[in-house]
Amino acid sequence: MLTVTAISRSFGDHQVLHDVSFDVKPGRMTGFLGANGSGKTTTMRIVLGVLGAHGGEVRWRGERITAANRPQFGYMPEERGLYPKMAIGEQVGWLGRLHGLDRATARANTDRLLDQLGLAERSGDLLEALSLGNQQRVQIAAALVHDPEVLVLDEPFSGLDPLAVEVVLDVLRARAARGAPVLFSSHQLALVEQLCDDVVIISKGRVTAAGSRDELRARYGARRFEVVVDTDAGWLRDVPGVRVVDLDGPRAVFELDTADDQDVLRAALDRGAVRSFTPVVPTLDEIFKEAA
Numbered sequence: 001m002l003t004v005t006a007i008s009r010s011f012g013d014h015q016v017l018h019d020v021s022f023d024v025k026p027g028r029m030t031g032f033l034g035a036n037g038s039g040k041t042t043t044m045r046i047v048l049g050v051l052g053a054h055g056g057e058v059r060w061r062g063e064r065i066t067a068a069n070r071p072q073f074g075y076m077p078e079e080r081g082l083y084p085k086m087a088i089g090e091q092v093g094w095l096g097r098l099h100g101l102d103r104a105t106a107r108a109n110t111d112r113l114l115d116q117l118g119l120a121e122r123s124g125d126l127l128e129a130l131s132l133g134n135q136q137r138v139q140i141a142a143a144l145v146h147d148p149e150v151l152v153l154d155e156p157f158s159g160l161d162p163l164a165v166e167v168v169l170d171v172l173r174a175r176a177a178r179g180a181p182v183l184f185s186s187h188q189l190a191l192v193e194q195l196c197d198d199v200v201i202i203s204k205g206r207v208t209a210a211g212s213r214d215e216l217r218a219r220y221g222a223r224r225f226e227v228v229v230d231t232d233a234g235w236l237r238d239v240p241g242v243r244v245v246d247l248d249g250p251r252a253v254f255e256l257d258t259a260d261d262q263d264v265l266r267a268a269l270d271r272g273a274v275r276s277f278t279p280v281v282p283t284l285d286e287i288f289k290e291a292a
């Protein structure tokens with residue numbers, strides 16, 4: 001497990017991270033969500049040891065990460081940094097060699113990855129000759145070529161069309177299935193909703209929600225219901241302990257502040273027929289807005 005505990009960081013007088021703590025579990029895809037400037041890249045750079053923290057620590061398998069025991073990270077930085085004028089196969093293979101792979105392994109890993117990413121035919125092409133989406137796939141290959149133990153990816157899905165998202169996702173999921181913790185940042189909430197196991201939401205340098213996606217949905221959704229009755233549901237506004245979120249004639253969405261859902265249901269039945277009464281599972285987008 002990769003454990004981030006109470007990290008803080010300032011730039012000059014500006015504190016951009018405040019006691020940031022979360023775990024990235026082996027075999028799980030963890031989505032790191034936050035608005036622009038909330039501190040995602042800074043956190044990822046500290047996790048990787050590219051930037052120092054002013055407080056707190058990062059541990060991998062229980063050991064504090066130092067220069068000596070640093071795990072093999074697969075890093076996809078925000079500023080991409082590959083060579084436009086180098087053939088992609090050569091470039092990915094060379095990065096593998098830089099990470100200590102022998103020539104044959106670097107070659108085999110490169111070929112396998114380019115194949116999985118749908119770029120086998122393009123191996124001899126210069127990076128700059130590829131579309132931006134395909135360049136992004138090369139970035140993924142570059143981050144994975146040395147079979148890293150831990151993946152930390154800054155916006156790996158930005159700029160990819162839905163088909164490319166699936167391709168990249170398959171590759172990342174396969175790494176997670178082999179036991180690697182995968183941490184990736186993203187702005188695309190719907191996408192994260194579909195593909196992550198765990199979620200960490202950061203706002204203004206503070207973690208505001210963290211846990212498994214389903215747990216967060218349940219936590220944020222436990223108190224929200226939709227009711228559909230035959231007549232106007234406006235009476236709900238007068239029920240103590242209920243907060244009406246949305247009212248549209250016979251349909252209402254409400255949250256339970258102190259009231260019990262069964263009491264509200266009974267109150268509805270006392271007024272006539274109830275056509276539906278269901279808990280509302282929030283989307284990640286709603287959780288994000290609430291937690292951010």
Ligand SMILES: Nc1ncnc2c1ncn2[C@@H]1O[C@H](COP(=O)(O)OP(=O)(O)OP(=O)(O)O)[C@@H](O)[C@H]1O
Pocket residue numbers: 011016034035036037038039040041042043078
């Ligand atoms: N090297 C630096 N010097 C000064 N301020 C910095 C530096 N790096 C980051 N910051 C500031 O730290 C804050 C967090 O930035 P960071 O890049 O971590 O956010 P982010 O969540 O990754 O944003 P985005 O989604 O826009 O990439 C911002 O206010 C940013 O201006």
